Amino acid sequence: MTPRRRLLSLLAGLLLAEPARADLVVIAHPRAGVDQLTREQVVNIFLGRFRQFPSGIAAEPIDLPPDTAEKAAFYQKLVGKELAEINAYWARLVFSGRTQPPRQASGATHMVELVAGTPGAIGYVERPKGESKVKIVFELEAAR
Protein backbone atom coordinates (compact mmCIF):
# COMPACT_ATOMS: atom_id res chain seq x y z
CA MET A 1 0.00 0.00 0.00
CA THR A 2 1.35 3.37 -1.01
CA PRO A 3 1.72 6.04 1.70
CA ARG A 4 -1.12 7.99 0.07
CA ARG A 5 -3.44 4.98 0.12
CA ARG A 6 -2.40 4.22 3.68
CA LEU A 7 -3.33 7.78 4.68
CA LEU A 8 -6.70 7.55 2.90
CA SER A 9 -7.37 4.20 4.55
CA LEU A 10 -6.56 5.67 7.95
CA LEU A 11 -8.82 8.67 7.35
CA ALA A 12 -11.65 6.42 6.16
CA GLY A 13 -11.21 4.27 9.24
CA LEU A 14 -11.40 7.31 11.48
CA LEU A 15 -14.51 8.62 9.72
CA LEU A 16 -16.34 5.32 9.65
CA ALA A 17 -15.41 4.12 13.12
CA GLU A 18 -18.24 4.24 15.65
CA PRO A 19 -17.68 6.70 18.48
CA ALA A 20 -16.50 5.23 21.76
CA ARG A 21 -19.49 4.20 23.84
CA ALA A 22 -19.61 4.38 27.58
CA ASP A 23 -19.83 1.06 29.39
CA LEU A 24 -23.09 1.80 31.18
CA VAL A 25 -24.42 -0.21 34.09
CA VAL A 26 -27.61 0.03 36.12
CA ILE A 27 -26.96 0.61 39.81
CA ALA A 28 -29.21 0.21 42.83
CA HIS A 29 -29.09 0.90 46.52
CA PRO A 30 -27.27 -1.96 48.30
CA ARG A 31 -30.36 -2.72 50.40
CA ALA A 32 -32.82 -2.82 47.47
CA GLY A 33 -32.98 -6.58 48.00
CA VAL A 34 -31.88 -7.51 44.47
CA ASP A 35 -28.65 -8.83 42.99
CA GLN A 36 -29.72 -8.81 39.35
CA LEU A 37 -32.56 -7.39 37.29
CA THR A 38 -33.76 -8.45 33.86
CA ARG A 39 -33.98 -5.96 30.98
CA GLU A 40 -37.77 -6.20 31.22
CA GLN A 41 -37.68 -5.18 34.90
CA VAL A 42 -35.34 -2.25 34.21
CA VAL A 43 -37.60 -1.10 31.34
CA ASN A 44 -40.68 -1.29 33.55
CA ILE A 45 -39.04 0.79 36.28
CA PHE A 46 -37.55 3.49 34.04
CA LEU A 47 -40.60 3.81 31.77
CA GLY A 48 -42.95 4.07 34.74
CA ARG A 49 -44.81 0.88 33.92
CA PHE A 50 -44.26 -0.82 37.28
CA ARG A 51 -41.93 0.54 39.90
CA GLN A 52 -41.25 -2.25 42.30
CA PHE A 53 -38.20 -4.51 42.74
CA PRO A 54 -38.79 -8.28 42.79
CA SER A 55 -38.01 -8.01 46.51
CA GLY A 56 -41.20 -5.99 46.96
CA ILE A 57 -39.35 -2.75 47.73
CA ALA A 58 -40.63 0.30 45.85
CA ALA A 59 -38.21 1.37 43.11
CA GLU A 60 -37.35 5.03 42.60
CA PRO A 61 -35.64 5.57 39.24
CA ILE A 62 -33.20 8.44 38.80
CA ASP A 63 -32.34 9.99 35.44
CA LEU A 64 -29.46 12.10 34.19
CA PRO A 65 -30.18 15.63 32.89
CA PRO A 66 -31.81 16.00 29.47
CA ASP A 67 -29.62 16.01 26.38
CA THR A 68 -26.66 14.30 28.08
CA ALA A 69 -24.81 11.71 26.01
CA GLU A 70 -25.06 9.13 28.80
CA LYS A 71 -28.83 9.50 29.01
CA ALA A 72 -29.17 9.15 25.24
CA ALA A 73 -26.91 6.08 25.29
CA PHE A 74 -28.85 4.54 28.18
CA TYR A 75 -32.25 4.69 26.48
CA GLN A 76 -30.80 3.72 23.11
CA LYS A 77 -29.27 0.60 24.63
CA LEU A 78 -32.22 -0.20 26.86
CA VAL A 79 -35.14 0.22 24.46
CA GLY A 80 -33.55 1.31 21.18
CA LYS A 81 -35.19 4.74 21.26
CA GLU A 82 -33.96 8.27 20.63
CA LEU A 83 -34.36 10.85 23.40
CA ALA A 84 -37.06 12.62 21.39
CA GLU A 85 -39.07 9.38 21.36
CA ILE A 86 -38.53 8.92 25.10
CA ASN A 87 -39.62 12.52 25.74
CA ALA A 88 -42.75 12.03 23.60
CA TYR A 89 -43.51 8.90 25.62
CA TRP A 90 -43.13 10.81 28.89
CA ALA A 91 -45.17 13.74 27.64
CA ARG A 92 -48.10 11.35 27.35
CA LEU A 93 -47.70 10.09 30.90
CA VAL A 94 -46.80 13.36 32.60
CA PHE A 95 -49.51 15.51 31.06
CA SER A 96 -52.11 12.83 31.82
CA GLY A 97 -51.11 12.38 35.46
CA ARG A 98 -50.71 8.61 34.99
CA THR A 99 -47.26 8.54 36.53
CA GLN A 100 -44.28 10.77 37.24
CA PRO A 101 -40.99 10.75 35.30
CA PRO A 102 -37.80 9.66 37.09
CA ARG A 103 -36.26 12.07 39.55
CA GLN A 104 -33.31 13.89 37.99
CA ALA A 105 -29.70 13.95 39.19
CA SER A 106 -27.45 16.84 38.24
CA GLY A 107 -24.73 14.51 36.96
CA ALA A 108 -23.06 11.13 37.34
CA THR A 109 -21.51 11.90 40.74
CA HIS A 110 -24.82 13.15 42.06
CA MET A 111 -26.51 10.07 40.60
CA VAL A 112 -24.24 7.74 42.61
CA GLU A 113 -24.79 9.83 45.76
CA LEU A 114 -28.58 9.72 45.35
CA VAL A 115 -28.64 5.98 44.69
CA ALA A 116 -26.29 5.27 47.59
CA GLY A 117 -28.31 7.44 49.95
CA THR A 118 -31.88 6.56 48.96
CA PRO A 119 -33.33 3.13 49.76
CA GLY A 120 -35.02 1.82 46.63
CA ALA A 121 -33.19 4.19 44.31
CA ILE A 122 -31.98 2.91 40.95
CA GLY A 123 -29.91 4.75 38.33
CA TYR A 124 -27.32 4.30 35.62
CA VAL A 125 -23.68 5.37 35.28
CA GLU A 126 -20.49 4.39 33.56
CA ARG A 127 -19.16 1.23 35.20
CA PRO A 128 -17.60 2.32 38.53
CA LYS A 129 -13.91 1.60 38.91
CA GLY A 130 -12.95 -0.04 42.18
CA GLU A 131 -15.09 -0.08 45.31
CA SER A 132 -18.50 1.52 45.10
CA LYS A 133 -21.30 2.41 47.51
CA VAL A 134 -23.86 1.05 45.05
CA LYS A 135 -24.66 -2.36 43.60
CA ILE A 136 -24.58 -3.17 39.87
CA VAL A 137 -27.85 -4.93 39.03
CA PHE A 138 -27.84 -4.86 35.22
CA GLU A 139 -25.24 -4.49 32.47
CA LEU A 140 -26.46 -2.61 29.45
CA GLU A 141 -23.86 -3.90 27.02
CA ALA A 142 -25.66 -7.23 26.97
CA ALA A 143 -29.09 -5.61 26.83
CA ARG A 144 -29.87 -5.83 23.13
Next chain:
Amino acid sequence: MTDTKPPSRVRPWAVAAVAAVATICNAQAAGGIDFSGSGFLTLAAGKMLGGDRGNVNDFPCPCLAVDYGQGGVYDGRGGLQWGPDSKLGVQGSATFGAGGNGGLSLTGQAVARGARGGRVNLEWLYGSYEINEKFTLQAGRKRLPLFYYSDVQDIGFALPWVHLPPAVYGWEAVNYNGVNLLWHDQWGHWSSTLNLLAGSESRRESGYWKIYNGRRNRTDVRWGNIAGGDLTLQRDWFEARFVFMQSTTQTKNVSGAWDAATQSYDPATIDDAWTPSPAARQRIHGAAFNADYRNWLVRSEFVFIDRPGNNWKDFSQNLSLGYRYGKWQPMATWSSYHANAVTRQGAQSDAQEAWTVTSLVLRRDLGASSALKLQYDNLKEQGGPNWQPRYGNARLLTLSYELVF
Protein backbone atom coordinates in the same frame (compact mmCIF):
# COMPACT_ATOMS: atom_id res chain seq x y z
CA MET B 1 -83.12 32.86 17.98
CA THR B 2 -81.44 33.45 21.30
CA ASP B 3 -78.21 35.34 21.74
CA THR B 4 -75.47 32.93 20.84
CA LYS B 5 -72.61 34.76 22.48
CA PRO B 6 -70.34 31.94 23.64
CA PRO B 7 -70.29 31.41 27.38
CA SER B 8 -66.89 31.86 28.94
CA ARG B 9 -65.32 28.75 30.39
CA VAL B 10 -62.38 30.69 31.75
CA ARG B 11 -61.90 30.67 35.47
CA PRO B 12 -59.42 33.54 35.85
CA TRP B 13 -58.26 32.59 39.33
CA ALA B 14 -57.53 29.02 38.32
CA VAL B 15 -55.81 29.96 35.07
CA ALA B 16 -53.67 32.51 36.89
CA ALA B 17 -52.71 29.89 39.46
CA VAL B 18 -51.79 27.36 36.80
CA ALA B 19 -49.78 29.92 34.84
CA ALA B 20 -47.94 31.11 37.94
CA VAL B 21 -46.90 27.60 38.87
CA ALA B 22 -46.01 26.72 35.29
CA THR B 23 -43.67 29.65 34.91
CA ILE B 24 -41.44 28.23 37.58
CA CYS B 25 -38.94 26.43 35.41
CA ASN B 26 -37.68 23.15 36.81
CA ALA B 27 -38.86 21.87 40.13
CA GLN B 28 -38.43 24.22 43.03
CA ALA B 29 -39.04 23.46 46.66
CA ALA B 30 -40.65 25.88 49.08
CA GLY B 31 -41.81 25.04 52.56
CA GLY B 32 -41.94 21.30 51.94
CA ILE B 33 -43.84 21.75 48.66
CA ASP B 34 -42.26 21.01 45.30
CA PHE B 35 -43.53 23.08 42.39
CA SER B 36 -43.05 22.05 38.80
CA GLY B 37 -44.21 23.61 35.59
CA SER B 38 -44.36 22.46 32.00
CA GLY B 39 -46.13 23.35 28.81
CA PHE B 40 -46.76 22.54 25.20
CA LEU B 41 -47.24 24.34 21.92
CA THR B 42 -48.61 23.35 18.54
CA LEU B 43 -48.37 25.92 15.79
CA ALA B 44 -50.09 24.50 12.74
CA ALA B 45 -51.13 25.87 9.37
CA GLY B 46 -53.38 23.99 6.98
CA LYS B 47 -54.46 24.49 3.41
CA MET B 48 -57.39 22.78 1.72
CA LEU B 49 -56.11 21.32 -1.54
CA GLY B 50 -59.49 20.34 -2.96
CA GLY B 51 -62.76 18.52 -2.52
CA ASP B 52 -66.51 19.04 -2.89
CA ARG B 53 -67.50 22.70 -2.90
CA GLY B 54 -70.62 24.11 -1.27
CA ASN B 55 -72.00 25.71 1.86
CA VAL B 56 -72.63 22.95 4.40
CA ASN B 57 -73.83 23.76 7.91
CA ASP B 58 -72.68 27.35 7.41
CA PHE B 59 -69.13 26.15 6.57
CA PRO B 60 -67.70 27.12 3.15
CA CYS B 61 -66.60 23.66 2.04
CA PRO B 62 -64.63 21.57 1.13
CA CYS B 63 -64.32 20.84 4.86
CA LEU B 64 -62.42 18.47 7.07
CA ALA B 65 -63.18 18.31 10.80
CA VAL B 66 -59.93 17.51 12.60
CA ASP B 67 -61.05 18.10 16.19
CA TYR B 68 -64.67 17.22 16.90
CA GLY B 69 -64.41 17.89 20.63
CA GLN B 70 -63.37 21.51 20.03
CA GLY B 71 -65.13 22.08 16.72
CA GLY B 72 -61.85 22.39 14.81
CA VAL B 73 -62.66 22.43 11.08
CA TYR B 74 -60.51 23.32 8.07
CA ASP B 75 -62.75 24.73 5.36
CA GLY B 76 -62.50 25.96 1.82
CA ARG B 77 -61.42 29.54 2.48
CA GLY B 78 -58.34 30.56 0.55
CA GLY B 79 -54.94 30.86 2.17
CA LEU B 80 -53.53 29.23 5.25
CA GLN B 81 -55.72 28.43 8.24
CA TRP B 82 -54.02 28.53 11.62
CA GLY B 83 -56.92 27.92 13.98
CA PRO B 84 -58.09 24.30 13.98
CA ASP B 85 -54.90 22.62 15.26
CA SER B 86 -52.90 25.40 16.97
CA LYS B 87 -52.82 25.49 20.76
CA LEU B 88 -50.74 26.57 23.71
CA GLY B 89 -51.00 24.98 27.13
CA VAL B 90 -49.36 25.28 30.52
CA GLN B 91 -49.46 22.80 33.34
CA GLY B 92 -48.44 23.34 36.94
CA SER B 93 -48.12 20.86 39.78
CA ALA B 94 -47.54 21.25 43.48
CA THR B 95 -46.40 18.13 45.32
CA PHE B 96 -46.71 18.06 49.06
CA GLY B 97 -44.26 15.84 50.94
CA ALA B 98 -40.62 14.91 51.24
CA GLY B 99 -38.67 14.95 48.00
CA GLY B 100 -41.67 15.77 45.93
CA ASN B 101 -42.32 12.10 45.23
CA GLY B 102 -45.50 10.28 46.06
CA GLY B 103 -48.00 11.55 48.56
CA LEU B 104 -50.37 14.35 47.67
CA SER B 105 -50.19 16.62 44.64
CA LEU B 106 -52.34 19.21 42.90
CA THR B 107 -52.19 19.66 39.11
CA GLY B 108 -53.82 22.16 36.77
CA GLN B 109 -53.67 22.59 33.01
CA ALA B 110 -54.98 25.50 30.98
CA VAL B 111 -55.11 25.50 27.18
CA ALA B 112 -55.71 28.28 24.64
CA ARG B 113 -56.67 26.96 21.23
CA GLY B 114 -57.29 28.42 17.84
CA ALA B 115 -60.36 26.24 17.37
CA ARG B 116 -62.03 28.14 20.22
CA GLY B 117 -60.94 31.57 19.06
CA GLY B 118 -57.95 31.67 21.38
CA ARG B 119 -60.05 31.45 24.52
CA VAL B 120 -58.39 29.79 27.50
CA ASN B 121 -60.05 26.71 28.95
CA LEU B 122 -59.17 25.03 32.20
CA GLU B 123 -58.84 21.46 30.97
CA TRP B 124 -57.48 19.74 34.04
CA LEU B 125 -57.58 20.56 37.76
CA TYR B 126 -57.23 17.58 40.02
CA GLY B 127 -55.74 16.35 43.25
CA SER B 128 -53.76 13.14 43.29
CA TYR B 129 -52.91 10.96 46.28
CA GLU B 130 -50.38 8.16 45.83
CA ILE B 131 -51.53 5.56 48.33
CA ASN B 132 -48.53 3.32 47.58
CA GLU B 133 -46.48 2.32 44.53
CA LYS B 134 -49.49 0.43 43.12
CA PHE B 135 -52.50 2.62 43.87
CA THR B 136 -53.19 6.31 43.20
CA LEU B 137 -56.48 8.07 43.92
CA GLN B 138 -57.34 11.20 41.92
CA ALA B 139 -60.27 13.61 42.04
CA GLY B 140 -61.21 16.74 40.13
CA ARG B 141 -61.49 17.72 36.48
CA LYS B 142 -59.68 15.41 34.09
CA ARG B 143 -59.69 14.17 30.51
CA LEU B 144 -62.21 11.46 29.79
CA PRO B 145 -60.00 8.53 28.70
CA LEU B 146 -62.31 7.29 25.94
CA PHE B 147 -59.50 6.62 23.47
CA TYR B 148 -55.80 5.70 23.57
CA TYR B 149 -54.53 9.24 23.00
CA SER B 150 -57.39 11.06 24.78
CA ASP B 151 -55.18 12.10 27.69
CA VAL B 152 -52.73 13.90 25.39
CA GLN B 153 -54.96 14.95 22.52
CA ASP B 154 -53.65 18.51 22.98
CA ILE B 155 -49.95 17.55 23.21
CA GLY B 156 -48.91 17.47 19.58
CA PHE B 157 -45.34 16.41 20.36
CA ALA B 158 -46.67 13.22 22.02
CA LEU B 159 -48.71 12.28 18.94
CA PRO B 160 -47.54 10.70 15.69
CA TRP B 161 -49.99 12.90 13.72
CA VAL B 162 -50.61 16.66 13.41
CA HIS B 163 -54.20 15.88 14.38
CA LEU B 164 -55.67 12.66 15.71
CA PRO B 165 -57.67 10.50 13.28
CA PRO B 166 -61.06 12.24 13.49
CA ALA B 167 -62.91 9.02 12.68
CA VAL B 168 -61.99 7.66 16.11
CA TYR B 169 -61.26 10.82 18.09
CA GLY B 170 -64.56 12.56 17.49
CA TRP B 171 -66.99 12.76 20.35
CA GLU B 172 -69.06 15.33 22.18
CA ALA B 173 -67.46 15.13 25.65
CA VAL B 174 -63.70 15.13 26.26
CA ASN B 175 -63.46 15.94 29.98
CA TYR B 176 -65.29 14.96 33.16
CA ASN B 177 -65.52 15.93 36.80
CA GLY B 178 -65.18 13.00 39.15
CA VAL B 179 -62.87 10.52 40.81
CA ASN B 180 -60.59 7.80 39.50
CA LEU B 181 -58.41 5.07 40.94
CA LEU B 182 -55.18 4.04 39.17
CA TRP B 183 -53.72 0.61 39.80
CA HIS B 184 -50.25 -0.22 38.44
CA ASP B 185 -49.20 -3.86 38.72
CA GLN B 186 -47.20 -6.66 37.16
CA TRP B 187 -49.01 -9.76 35.92
CA GLY B 188 -46.38 -12.30 34.91
CA HIS B 189 -44.41 -10.68 32.10
CA TRP B 190 -47.10 -8.04 31.54
CA SER B 191 -47.14 -4.67 33.25
CA SER B 192 -50.66 -3.41 33.72
CA THR B 193 -52.46 -0.18 34.51
CA LEU B 194 -56.13 -0.27 35.43
CA ASN B 195 -57.99 3.03 35.70
CA LEU B 196 -61.50 3.06 37.17
CA LEU B 197 -63.53 6.26 37.09
CA ALA B 198 -66.89 7.79 37.91
CA GLY B 199 -68.24 11.28 37.35
CA SER B 200 -70.25 13.59 35.13
CA GLU B 201 -69.76 16.30 32.52
CA SER B 202 -71.64 19.39 31.41
CA ARG B 203 -70.37 21.10 28.29
CA ARG B 204 -71.71 24.42 27.10
CA GLU B 205 -71.44 25.22 23.41
CA SER B 206 -70.13 21.84 22.30
CA GLY B 207 -67.64 21.96 19.45
CA TYR B 208 -68.85 18.56 18.30
CA TRP B 209 -72.40 19.82 17.74
CA LYS B 210 -71.22 22.83 15.74
CA ILE B 211 -70.14 20.29 13.13
CA TYR B 212 -73.61 18.70 13.07
CA ASN B 213 -75.83 21.71 13.83
CA GLY B 214 -73.94 24.61 12.29
CA ARG B 215 -70.80 26.70 12.63
CA ARG B 216 -72.44 29.28 14.89
CA ASN B 217 -74.81 26.89 16.62
CA ARG B 218 -74.79 26.52 20.37
CA THR B 219 -75.66 23.08 21.68
CA ASP B 220 -75.02 22.16 25.29
CA VAL B 221 -74.22 18.60 26.32
CA ARG B 222 -74.76 16.75 29.57
CA TRP B 223 -73.34 13.34 30.45
CA GLY B 224 -74.49 11.87 33.76
CA ASN B 225 -73.51 8.84 35.78
CA ILE B 226 -70.30 8.24 33.86
CA ALA B 227 -68.77 4.97 35.06
CA GLY B 228 -66.14 2.74 33.54
CA GLY B 229 -62.47 2.22 33.14
CA ASP B 230 -59.55 1.35 30.94
CA LEU B 231 -56.96 -1.39 31.17
CA THR B 232 -53.51 -1.09 29.59
CA LEU B 233 -51.24 -4.12 29.22
CA GLN B 234 -47.64 -3.73 28.11
CA ARG B 235 -44.95 -6.25 27.32
CA ASP B 236 -41.70 -5.17 25.79
CA TRP B 237 -42.62 -3.61 22.40
CA PHE B 238 -46.34 -4.47 22.49
CA GLU B 239 -49.18 -2.62 24.16
CA ALA B 240 -52.91 -3.33 24.32
CA ARG B 241 -55.59 -1.10 25.80
CA PHE B 242 -59.23 -1.88 26.46
CA VAL B 243 -61.90 0.57 27.56
CA PHE B 244 -65.49 0.33 28.62
CA MET B 245 -67.58 3.28 29.72
CA GLN B 246 -71.25 4.00 30.12
CA SER B 247 -73.22 7.14 30.85
CA THR B 248 -76.43 8.95 30.20
CA THR B 249 -76.41 11.62 27.49
CA GLN B 250 -78.57 14.64 26.75
CA THR B 251 -78.31 17.73 24.58
CA LYS B 252 -79.97 21.11 24.48
CA ASN B 253 -79.92 22.95 21.13
CA VAL B 254 -79.97 26.55 22.30
CA SER B 255 -79.68 28.35 18.96
CA GLY B 256 -81.34 26.00 16.48
CA ALA B 257 -79.79 23.92 13.74
CA TRP B 258 -78.63 25.15 10.33
CA ASP B 259 -81.32 24.85 7.66
CA ALA B 260 -79.76 24.29 4.25
CA ALA B 261 -82.96 25.30 2.43
CA THR B 262 -83.12 28.79 3.96
CA GLN B 263 -79.38 29.11 4.70
CA SER B 264 -80.19 30.19 8.25
CA TYR B 265 -80.65 28.80 11.74
CA ASP B 266 -84.07 27.25 12.18
CA PRO B 267 -85.81 28.41 15.40
CA ALA B 268 -88.13 25.42 15.18
CA THR B 269 -85.22 23.16 16.15
CA ILE B 270 -84.42 24.99 19.37
CA ASP B 271 -84.68 22.78 22.46
CA ASP B 272 -86.27 24.38 25.49
CA ALA B 273 -85.33 21.43 27.67
CA TRP B 274 -82.71 18.71 27.76
CA THR B 275 -83.49 15.99 25.22
CA PRO B 276 -84.17 13.16 25.29
CA SER B 277 -85.94 13.11 28.61
CA PRO B 278 -85.27 10.94 30.48
CA ALA B 279 -81.64 10.90 29.40
CA ALA B 280 -80.55 8.22 26.93
CA ARG B 281 -77.97 5.66 27.89
CA GLN B 282 -74.80 4.95 25.93
CA ARG B 283 -72.11 2.31 26.20
CA ILE B 284 -68.64 2.87 24.77
CA HIS B 285 -66.35 -0.04 23.95
CA GLY B 286 -62.82 0.38 22.66
CA ALA B 287 -59.63 -1.56 22.03
CA ALA B 288 -56.20 -0.40 20.89
CA PHE B 289 -53.24 -2.53 19.87
CA ASN B 290 -49.90 -0.81 19.39
CA ALA B 291 -46.38 -1.97 18.64
CA ASP B 292 -42.98 -0.31 18.62
CA TYR B 293 -40.84 -3.10 17.22
CA ARG B 294 -37.32 -1.97 16.42
CA ASN B 295 -37.90 0.87 13.94
CA TRP B 296 -41.45 -0.12 13.07
CA LEU B 297 -44.45 1.62 14.52
CA VAL B 298 -48.00 0.23 14.49
CA ARG B 299 -51.04 2.01 15.88
CA SER B 300 -54.55 0.58 15.74
CA GLU B 301 -57.77 1.43 17.53
CA PHE B 302 -61.33 0.12 17.30
CA VAL B 303 -64.36 1.79 18.87
CA PHE B 304 -68.00 0.74 19.07
CA ILE B 305 -70.53 3.03 20.72
CA ASP B 306 -74.01 1.72 21.43
CA ARG B 307 -76.67 4.35 22.05
CA PRO B 308 -79.88 2.35 22.40
CA GLY B 309 -81.77 5.34 23.82
CA ASN B 310 -80.99 7.34 20.67
CA ASN B 311 -81.33 4.32 18.37
CA TRP B 312 -77.81 4.72 17.02
CA LYS B 313 -74.70 2.61 16.84
CA ASP B 314 -71.30 4.08 15.92
CA PHE B 315 -68.31 2.19 14.55
CA SER B 316 -64.86 3.64 14.01
CA GLN B 317 -61.32 2.40 13.58
CA ASN B 318 -57.88 3.46 12.52
CA LEU B 319 -54.76 1.58 11.49
CA SER B 320 -51.30 3.15 11.11
CA LEU B 321 -47.94 1.87 10.01
CA GLY B 322 -44.77 3.91 10.38
CA TYR B 323 -41.03 3.53 10.26
CA ARG B 324 -38.32 5.39 12.11
CA TYR B 325 -35.26 6.56 10.14
CA GLY B 326 -33.17 8.34 12.76
CA LYS B 327 -34.95 11.66 13.28
CA TRP B 328 -37.45 11.04 10.45
CA GLN B 329 -40.68 9.11 10.85
CA PRO B 330 -43.02 8.60 7.90
CA MET B 331 -46.36 7.02 8.71
CA ALA B 332 -49.50 6.03 6.79
CA THR B 333 -52.94 5.88 8.45
CA TRP B 334 -56.30 4.60 7.32
CA SER B 335 -59.34 5.45 9.43
CA SER B 336 -63.07 5.09 8.98
CA TYR B 337 -66.34 5.93 10.67
CA HIS B 338 -69.88 4.83 10.04
CA ALA B 339 -73.13 5.06 11.95
CA ASN B 340 -76.10 2.76 11.91
CA ALA B 341 -79.58 4.00 12.72
CA VAL B 342 -81.36 1.18 14.51
CA THR B 343 -85.03 2.07 14.06
CA ARG B 344 -85.12 5.84 13.83
CA GLN B 345 -88.07 7.01 11.75
CA GLY B 346 -87.78 3.94 9.59
CA ALA B 347 -84.43 5.11 8.25
CA GLN B 348 -82.24 2.65 6.43
CA SER B 349 -79.90 1.33 9.06
CA ASP B 350 -76.82 1.46 6.87
CA ALA B 351 -77.54 4.61 4.88
CA GLN B 352 -76.25 7.05 7.46
CA GLU B 353 -73.02 8.95 8.08
CA ALA B 354 -69.93 7.19 6.75
CA TRP B 355 -66.49 8.32 5.61
CA THR B 356 -62.86 7.26 5.50
CA VAL B 357 -59.67 9.26 5.80
CA THR B 358 -56.30 8.20 4.41
CA SER B 359 -53.40 10.14 5.89
CA LEU B 360 -49.67 10.38 5.28
CA VAL B 361 -47.51 12.01 7.95
CA LEU B 362 -43.83 12.86 7.93
CA ARG B 363 -42.35 13.72 11.32
CA ARG B 364 -38.89 15.24 11.81
CA ASP B 365 -37.60 15.58 15.36
CA LEU B 366 -35.74 18.88 15.70
CA GLY B 367 -34.34 18.13 19.13
CA ALA B 368 -35.31 16.11 22.16
CA SER B 369 -38.45 18.19 22.76
CA SER B 370 -39.63 19.64 19.46
CA ALA B 371 -40.69 18.35 16.07
CA LEU B 372 -41.98 19.36 12.66
CA LYS B 373 -44.76 17.39 10.97
CA LEU B 374 -46.27 17.48 7.51
CA GLN B 375 -49.60 15.69 7.07
CA TYR B 376 -51.75 15.00 4.04
CA ASP B 377 -55.35 13.85 4.57
CA ASN B 378 -57.73 12.55 1.95
CA LEU B 379 -61.34 12.25 3.16
CA LYS B 380 -63.79 10.18 1.12
CA GLU B 381 -67.48 10.80 1.77
CA GLN B 382 -69.37 7.50 1.90
CA GLY B 383 -72.61 8.50 3.63
CA GLY B 384 -76.01 7.23 2.61
CA PRO B 385 -78.08 9.19 0.09
CA ASN B 386 -80.26 10.77 2.76
CA TRP B 387 -77.50 11.58 5.20
CA GLN B 388 -77.22 15.25 6.25
CA PRO B 389 -75.00 17.16 6.80
CA ARG B 390 -73.04 15.84 3.89
CA TYR B 391 -69.65 17.54 3.95
CA GLY B 392 -68.29 15.64 0.96
CA ASN B 393 -64.75 14.84 -0.08
CA ALA B 394 -61.78 16.89 1.05
CA ARG B 395 -58.00 16.92 0.65
CA LEU B 396 -55.97 18.77 3.26
CA LEU B 397 -52.28 19.56 3.79
CA THR B 398 -51.11 20.59 7.27
CA LEU B 399 -47.70 21.64 8.57
CA SER B 400 -47.02 21.91 12.30
CA TYR B 401 -44.29 22.84 14.74
CA GLU B 402 -44.65 21.14 18.11
CA LEU B 403 -42.85 21.72 21.35
CA VAL B 404 -42.98 20.61 24.96
CA PHE B 405 -41.22 22.65 27.61
